[in-house]
Amino acid sequence: MSNITRPGDPPGGRRAAAVWGIGVSVYFVAVIFRTSLGVAGLDAADRFHVNASALSTFSILQLLVYAGMQIPVGLLVDRLGTKKVLTIGVVLFTAGQLGFAFSPTYGTALASRALLGCGDAMTFISVLRLGSRWFPARRGPLVAQLAGLAGMAGNLVSTLLLARLLHGIGWTPAFAGSALAGVVVLVLLLLFLKDHPEGHEPDPFPHQGAVYVRRQIAASWREPGTRLGLWVHFTTQFPAMVFLLLWGMPFLVEAQGLTRATAGELLTLVVLSNMAVGLVYGQVVARHHEARLPLALGTVGATALLWATTLAYPGDHAPMWLLIVLCAVLGACGPASMLGFDFARPANPPERQGTASGITNMGGFVASMTTLFAIGVLLDATGDDYRIAFSSVFVLQALGVSQILRLRSRAARREKERLVASRVSSVHVPA
DSSP states (O other): OTTSOOTTOOOOSHHHHHHHHHHHHHHHHHHHHHHGGGGTHHHHHHHHTOOHHHHHHHHHHHHHHHHHHHHHHHHHHHHHOHHHHHHHHHHHHHHHHHHHHHOOSHHHHHHHHHHHHHHHTTTHHHHHHHHHHHSOGGGHHHHHHHHHHHHHHHHHHIIIIIHHHHHHHOHHHHHHHHTHHHHHHHHHHHHHOOSSOTTOOOOOOOOOHHHHHHHHHHHHHHSHHHHHHHHHHHHHHHHHHHIIIIIHHHIIIIITOOOHHHHHHHHHHHHHHHHHHHHHHHHHHHHOGGGHHHHHHHHHHHHHHHHHHHHHOSSSSOOHHHHHHHHHHHTTHHHHHHHHHHHHTTTSOGGGHHHHHHHHHHHHHHHHHHHHHHHHHHHHHHTSOHHHHHTHHHHHHHHHHHHHHHHHHHHHHHHHHHHHHHHHHHHTSOO
16 A cells, blocks of 8 residues: 555656755755864864853754744745745855854854854755655655755765865865855755646645644644654654764763774764665665654664663773764664654645644754753763763653653554545545
């Protein structure tokens, strides 16, 4: 049954892949800009003369803006379409990256990261909606994982290329030069991207002001699948996000005694593992929809086990083999977080997909923002005791798992009801 194309589904094909690829390229560049601070954290501390708490504020503010924008962006995507929202996003995150390159003070650098976060917030939900408009619904899980894969490729570029540029040509040329990628994708977007294929225009949905906004949010939130998607995203994404976005490099260099080069290789391993696991998870869920929750909970359990083993290891430094395994397991966090959208997507009709995706996408970024702040504060309070600081990961994982277990039965029951109703309605559609 899963291999049957639903009536009215878009056809997919090469043109769909080409158009969707333009949207993905925008997300790819956004992730390069988002994660650029992860390889520049120690340099930023020296450049702006700040401590751990102030350094974490860069990423916290960026994620705060990102998370706060998710529902408004979802509403905008549902209302305005993908192309307009992506265009605004590219302009904002490119301006933010340029501003960060030339920022002379901590305050202006903070403002630049906030602007970058605002533009970044407009990319992923738009790409998800673009995929749902151009590909059949049965391709949804794989398309979402491939979008996440492109994001991790952007992370890989920042880890490998931007890090070398930063230490080769300096702060301002490296960040300003990378901003040119934003100009390139903006041109491609304006020339070639279309919201949907011909003959698959969405039904008109008249705007009703504040009433429309309240109804969209309330209707999406009432669905247990949307809330379950949020908590799956919350619980799975943040350990790797925190590690890659800011604290991985300082942890590996200062707490584990590695060189920057070796630490960079381990960060690269997280990204490569993410890309490999993403392909596997996408294929598994596309064929076996019931595997979503076991994969998500299994990833959380493996992540918690490896972090606990690493932090509790006797001696000053964990052995290299353990750090390698930890980074490989952290690579599964991103693909597991994509499973959250596979709970929200079937729970909502097409006209609410952007809003529901926005609610879901808030989860991991709220968790990441909270953990980034907690680690920074605990490092300053304990004299850079990374074992205590990184133990904050377990608190948020416990909270998330409790909510997943609470919602899973209701979400499964509601999804089954929706599936039965859609089959009945399709049987009664006249030929």
